[in-house]
Amino acid sequence: MSAIVPITIYHTNDLHSDLTQWTSAVSYLKAQRRFHDKKKETSLFFDIGDHTDRSHVVTEATRGKGNVELLNEAEISHVTIGNNEGITFSRQELGNLYEKANFKVLLANLFDEQGKRPEWVLPYDVIETKEGIRLGLIGITIPFYPFYNELGWDIQDPLMLLPGILEEVKAQSDIIVLLSHMGLDYDEEIAESFPDIDVILGAHTHHLLKEAEIINQSLVAQCGKNAYYVGQVNLEFDTEKRELVSKKGYAVDVSHEPPSPETAGLLRRLETEAVAEMHEEIARIPSALPVSWTEPSPFADLLAEGLRDWCQTDLALINSGLLLESLAPGPVTKEDIHRLCPHPINPAVIEVSGAVLKESIHAAYTQKMIHLPLKGLGFRGIKLGVLAFSGITIEMGTAGEDALVKKIKIQGTDIENKKMYRVAAPDMFTFGPLYPGLSQTKQKKYFMPEMMRDVLQFILEKKYS
The missing domain is CATH 3.60.21.10 (Metallo-dependent phosphatases)
Structure with missing residues (x-):
């Protein structure tokens, strides 16, 4: 039966x-x-x-x-x-x-x-x-x-x-x-x-x-x-x-x-x-490091500088939305670093032409991109935020609601469309639809298993410990 x-x-x-x-x-x-x-x-x-x-x-x-x-x-x-x-x-x-x-x-x-x-x-x-x-x-x-x-x-x-x-x-x-x-x-x-x-x-x-x-x-x-x-x-x-x-x-x-x-x-x-494990002090900063998701800010600039130094490139760019809060003066612990930058996002180096880099920077300054409520790609923040740079300077104007990028200089020299540049960036820029020119490049190197918060800790220790 x-x-x-x-x-x-x-x-x-x-x-x-x-x-x-x-x-x-x-x-x-x-x-x-x-x-x-x-x-x-x-x-x-x-x-x-x-x-x-x-x-x-x-x-x-x-x-x-x-x-x-x-x-x-x-x-x-x-x-x-x-x-x-x-x-x-x-x-x-x-x-x-x-x-x-x-x-x-x-x-x-x-x-x-x-x-x-x-x-x-x-x-x-x-x-x-x-x-x-x-x-x-x-x-x-x-x-x-x-x-x-x-x-x-x-x-x-x-x-x-x-x-x-x-x-x-x-x-x-x-x-x-x-x-x-x-x-x-x-x-x-x-x-x-x-x-x-x-x-x-x-x-x-x-x-x-x-x-x-x-x-x-x-x-x-x-x-x-x-x-x-x-x-x-x-x-x-x-x-x-x-x-x-x-x-x-x-x-x-x-x-x-x-x-x-x-x-x-x-x-x-x-x-x-x-929490006890993460309470170790890694730096002590003398004054506040504010971050803004809509305009240039010292904390975002510092992270871009750290990424450039970490990856040993001439240029770096990050989105300010990687930093969830400003950093108050005083001691900084591992828990603070994790709270400020919790994303499982790795540093990366890509090689792109000046034309692609220029196109991506122009796209980044639209209100749509700055306020993009990004989900996925390892991002655990609220919005993408404005770009911050190291080795790149931008001259700005306005065009309606959007900021207008009038001039881009690389190490003090006008960007060249056909020249190839090695750029350090968060890995989320190297795949997906955010910046197609950056994600489509075949020259990519990932730093594993380090994450962007390791870069943040690195630059804070270097500057303030």
Whole structure:
């Protein structure tokens, strides 16, 4: 006689260290675990990456290990990593991140420079329920090649690796589940190309699928970001026919769940320890350094100067929105630096023509760009802000609401359209639509894993310690 066995999967993704909301999500997860345990049903709990985000003081101070403690406390059994784990920590920090994890890290497409997978990852895992149902779990992440390569990793195209891995997993499994930090477009492509995958749990692009989609033979699920929703996948397996007979998925709103007292207590401890860790004084400034997002300001100019010095270029430009507050006189701590410049944005050097540089500077002085409420690209501020420069001087006029750039000088000499210039800039200028001329250049170098706040600390220490 056949028996239909239920299996329920709960999944989170892209928390981005919204740790207060995590306490509510975990409250729901714990309640669901108790519910299934009481019914003697199998329930599984996964995270699909970008749980960390170094814009939060706990993640910054602990280099992500606080996030691992929170995942342990939530009894997550398997995770894959996102770009916030993969490319905002040094290779050594990433290697140490999971040393106390009570869960398994699934990541099929990350290798070292010798072509070996790091010891802390598995390409896949096969688990078996008490009814003898075998689930094959595979993990993959988005391959941001230049960033991983700069850190000494060999990140590979997971779509090229999946055929071989699926062949191994299929021979050992009744159900195949992919933990994919690739984004919805890739997940849909994978579903079309690999019908043997029963369930794709997605992340990275922050899509909220309130009902999971069936694409080809695969159920594709993703539950937004910041753990305001938790994904739930309900599977039914026929043990006599040895086949999956039903699969449905939902995103459950957990934003109003009361926080888990245990999780909230752990978070308070982690925050207290993080603040103490970050209280180290790194400089003492004699007078205030004000910043403005709409006009030139000393603090933004100082950061541009620091970036030019750090990257050893003749020119540098930054957007003033990178600095969230002015800096008051007196002692400056690591916590201050993190609060003022929390973004996971790296320094970069690009080589562009004078014509491209001129076009980008002109575009930057429009009201649209200055007040752009930027989301993404690592930016954690409010608006893009006006540009600040080092090695570049601008003569301004006005044209209606917008400032008019009348003349641009490089090291005191008029800019030349055909001349190539090495320019230091935040990495967010080198990809995406902000400044197409800058992002389309092929000559790019990224400084990894240092971030813009490291540059800020560098120039403050140099000037004031």
